[in-house]
Amino acid sequence: MIFGYARVSTHLQSLDSQIDALKKFGCMKIYEEKLSGKRKDRPELKELLKVLRKGDTVVVYKLDRISRSTKHLIELIDFFQEKEVNFVSLQENIDTTSSMGKFIFRIFAAVAEMERDIIVERTKEGLNAARARGRVGGRPKVSxxxxxxxxxxxxxxxxxxxxxxxxxxxxxxxxxxxxxxxx
Missing domain, CATH: 1.10.10 (Arc Repressor Mutant, subunit A)
Incomplete structure (x- = not known):
């Protein structure tokens, strides 16, 4: 069976474009989640992982929809391999049924984590620069x-x-x- 997994970080965001792409690929059941990728406790992802059987395929729109860290992505791929489940990421053209797909997956996972780390570093640098100029983040304190x-x-x-x-x-x-x- 072909399963899809779609996730956005907040309830204000829409899953529509992901769901459309997953349906077009041929997903028979799509697990939908509106939670941050940082959260480890994602009920829909947990449910998806419970129902997987040998020969199934898990499809995501992009790698960052299923996980935010290389470590977690690799754990998932190892889990899929152990269960003999295929993994496909549509945007990155990754299909782990081939050795090249497995190799490319690990490279993209590392790049995705690096990109996220760079964003975090830039944010911290910006906040530090603002503090150095006397600006403080957050809501103003009210007496x-x-x-x-x-x-x-x-x-x-x-x-x-x-x-x-x-x-x-x-x-x-x-x-x-x-x-x-x-x-």
Missing amino acids: EEDIKTAITLYRSNNFTVQEIVKKTNVARSTLYKYLMVYK
Whole structure:
């Protein structure tokens, strides 16, 4: 049987293009996941791995859809080989039924991990450069006094939430969060 696995990192993203490509390839069952690839606990991937039998094929749109690290990809390929399951990545034209496909897979896996590591390094460098210039990431801290003022204004019923946000610099979500706490 030919199984597909499609994954995006957030619920806001769409699986449509992956699913279309997997169906076009001939996948009979597609496991869909909307979770970060960094997460090890991915229920749909676990379920897919449970149902695999000798002779089955697992198809993904791209390597980074099934895993984010070379180590995990290699573990998966080793698992597939042990179970005598084939693996296909459509975008990278990898098919592990051939020795060349296995070789190319390992090269692409290493390149994919390197690319991710470079992105992480650049992000850290950018954050460090911003900190050196006095900028700090994250949401601005709000004083307890501002939060109390915002709650008082809200409970007075004289101001809209938008007006309260402008007057106190307390974000709408923060205001609602503290309103739940201070009922």
